[in-house]
Amino acid sequence: MKPHHYxxxxxxxxxxxxxxxxxxxxxxxFYLMFVFxxxxxxxxxxxxxxxxxxxxxxxxxxxxMTALPTLPQNLGYSLYVALAITALNLFFxxxxxxxxxxxxxxxxxxxxxxxxxxxxxxxxxxMVPTVMTMSELGWMNTHRALIIPGACGAVxxxxxxxxxxxxxxxxxxxxxxxxxxxxxxxxxxxxxxxxAPALGTLGLITFIGSWNxxxxxxxxxxxxELYTLPLALRSLQSTGQTPWGALCAGAAMAVLPLMLIxxxxxxxxxxxxxxxxxx
Amino acid sequence: MTSSSSMPTTAAPQGVKARSPWRxxxxxxxxxxxxxxxxxxxxFGLFPLLFSVWMSLxxxxxxxxVAAMQWVGLANYKYALFNDDWFHTSLLNTxxxxxxxxVPQHLVALPxxxxxxxxxxxxxxxxxxxxxxxxxxxxxxxxLVFGALFSREFGVVNQALASLHTWPLLGGLFPDQPVDWxxxxxxxxxxxxxxxWRYLGWNTVLYLSAMxxxxxxxxxxxxMDGAGPVQRFWHIVLPxxxxxxxxxxxxxxxxxxxxxxxxxxxxxxxxxxxxAGKTAAMHLYAVAFSEGDFGTAxxxxxxxxxxxTAGTGLNRRLLGRNA
Numbered sequence: 001m002k003p004h005h006y007x008x009x010x011x012x013x014x015x016x017x018x019x020x021x022x023x024x025x026x027x028x029x030f031y032l033m034f035v036f037x038x039x040x041x042x043x044x045x046x047x048x049x050x051x052x053x054x055x056x057x058x059x060x061x062x063x064x065m066t067a068l069p070t071l072p073q074n075l076g077y078s079l080y081v082a083l084a085i086t087a088l089n090l091f092f093x094x095x096x097x098x099x100x101x102x103x104x105x106x107x108x109x110x111x112x113x114x115x116x117x118x119x120x121x122x123x124x125x126x127m128v129p130t131v132m133t134m135s136e137l138g139w140m141n142t143h144r145a146l147i148i149p150g151a152c153g154a155v156x157x158x159x160x161x162x163x164x165x166x167x168x169x170x171x172x173x174x175x176x177x178x179x180x181x182x183x184x185x186x187x188x189x190x191x192x193x194x195x196a197p198a199l200g201t202l203g204l205i206t207f208i209g210s211w212n213x214x215x216x217x218x219x220x221x222x223x224x225e226l227y228t229l230p231l232a233l234r235s236l237q238s239t240g241q242t243p244w245g246a247l248c249a250g251a252a253m254a255v256l257p258l259m260l261i262x263x264x265x266x267x268x269x270x271x272x273x274x275x276x277x278x279x
Numbered sequence: 280m281t282s283s284s285s286m287p288t289t290a291a292p293q294g295v296k297a298r299s300p301w302r303x304x305x306x307x308x309x310x311x312x313x314x315x316x317x318x319x320x321x322x323f324g325l326f327p328l329l330f331s332v333w334m335s336l337x338x339x340x341x342x343x344x345v346a347a348m349q350w351v352g353l354a355n356y357k358y359a360l361f362n363d364d365w366f367h368t369s370l371l372n373t374x375x376x377x378x379x380x381x382v383p384q385h386l387v388a389l390p391x392x393x394x395x396x397x398x399x400x401x402x403x404x405x406x407x408x409x410x411x412x413x414x415x416x417x418x419x420x421x422x423l424v425f426g427a428l429f430s431r432e433f434g435v436v437n438q439a440l441a442s443l444h445t446w447p448l449l450g451g452l453f454p455d456q457p458v459d460w461x462x463x464x465x466x467x468x469x470x471x472x473x474x475x476w477r478y479l480g481w482n483t484v485l486y487l488s489a490m491x492x493x494x495x496x497x498x499x500x501x502x503m504d505g506a507g508p509v510q511r512f513w514h515i516v517l518p519x520x521x522x523x524x525x526x527x528x529x530x531x532x533x534x535x536x537x538x539x540x541x542x543x544x545x546x547x548x549x550x551x552x553x554x555a556g557k558t559a560a561m562h563l564y565a566v567a568f569s570e571g572d573f574g575t576a577x578x579x580x581x582x583x584x585x586x587x588t589a590g591t592g593l594n595r596r597l598l599g600r601n602a
Contacts, residue, residue: 012508019391027412030412036427046433099309100313252420266404
């Protein structure tokens with residue numbers, strides 16, 4: 001019995017070391033991105049490459065601003081689009097979730113199935129016709145072409161229906177209805193406060209999705225000053241000699257807010273993102 | 280189910296007007312509440328989709344606008360299927376990268392999730408966080424950084440491989456020369472590595488959440504009978520996890536077959552040497568927005584959609600409920 005036990009213990013230790021090493025390997029690209037952001041290009045290109053922070057961050061930021069003079073606007077537009085989409089999604093998805101979870105109406109189940117079915121459509125199918133639609137509307141090269149179509153996502157409707165259904169006690173609802181509270185009043189004053197945690201999760205997920213969105217802005221936006229951050233960063237590639245240090249500094253700007261959000265709310269994010277898949 | 284009381288929500292005045300459906304807001308209000316989704320989906324989802332079928336049957340000069348559309352029947356589909364070599368190359372690349380990035384994701388995520396579930400205790404969420412972080416970060420930003428990491432001369436990846444090569448015993452597994460990751464032979468590997476890195480944590484989370492539903496007493500009984508962690512995983516957990524494996528593989532298939540951002544950034548939008556890193560979605564993008572051929576691009580989108588449908592259908596046969 002003893003040797004068997006010993007073998008199992010050492011196998012567990014080996015597995016633990018592998019899993020932790022793997023976890024650090026997952027972080028390595030982020031770490032190197034931050035390190036490279038603080039080094040000159042010649043230092044990054046030297047052998048072996050730097051593995052600890054340097055002092056060239058101000059230089060890299062200056063290079064970045066020269067290569068992308070519109071960077072502050074790009075950052076601002078990324079934030080604007082992400083916040084606008086998030087606010088609209090919170091309101092409209094919660095409203096639809098309220099109706100699907102708490103109200104009785106003919107066609108409720110088929111309509112909800114229709115919402116779910118739209119999630120199965122692959123995104124690339126819409127790429128070309130969306131551009132046609134936007135140019136017919138005269139929305140090309142505008143941010144509303146990114147905000148309006150994404151203002152009420154199917155995932156959000158699904159998520160809010162689940163949470164509203166679980167979080168709102170029916171007694172409370174019936175009492176409010178008997179008291180003559182309007183349905184919108186119930187939604188605004190009773191349901192929204194009760195599902196605030198779920199709104200937080202949906203808000204984070206929506207914000208991150210918009211902040212990272214690349215294909216949408218790529219086909220819609222053509223003016224450099226209107227670009228969102230990923231598009232602006234990508235345009236650094238086309239400059240003959242890639243300014244690696246500046247590029248890593250810019251990439252860090254795109255990634256850092258997400259890392260902060262993740263550190264503060266990783267459990268909630270992981271649960272929120274997988275909830276739709278698991279339920 | 281909501282209890283539908285017969286009390287009207289608004290204090291309707293007594294009389295005939297209270298019977299009018301427009302006065303009884305509870306009849307139409309639910310539809311108002313859900314209308315934003317359906318209006319937006321109709322205008323920006325369904326209509327473009329139907330329009331895309333129409334476009335795929337036409338040819339026109341986009342500069343001349345929709346008025347210049349000419350009916351060509353299935354010619355765009357025939358061109359894509361039989362004449363466009365780049366489309367064929369991009370489809371093969373897509374399938375190859377989908378396999379190369381997809382299969383290892385699940386082979387690693389399953390045991391990884393089992394290890395986290397059984398061995399890590401209260402450290403579980405911290406370690407899971409390390410693996411999950413890539414999933415929520417900007418693909419574009421991080422793909423740009425990977426471009427530096429995979430560089431032939433100075434890239435950290437080649438440095439690491441070179442030092443692994445000097446290890447005793449296992450060193451022979453690793454290359455003794457710096458790998459040129461931009462070469463056609465290696466480009467799909469590089470793209471797949473980035474995709475693997477990004478989605479491993481996501482699949483681990485899916486499997487972890489499915490493992491919560493495995494009955495504890497079943498595992499305890501097996502442990503009492505002397506089954507080690509590996510045997511319990513293989514004989515109890517894996518069979519119970521099959522529905523989740525099917526679901527997670529389906530998500531991977533759908534995602535990998537429309538891969539765009541990682542290869543687009545890693546090849547600077549070009550597809551790389553000999554187009555070895557060009558995926559079908561990238562080719563579709565190029566046909567539409569570089570060549571301005573919206574009709575052919577729409578036909579390709581529907582062909583790719585058929586491929587995704589066939590792929591998920593095959594997966595259903597292999598892993599689905601009736602398999």
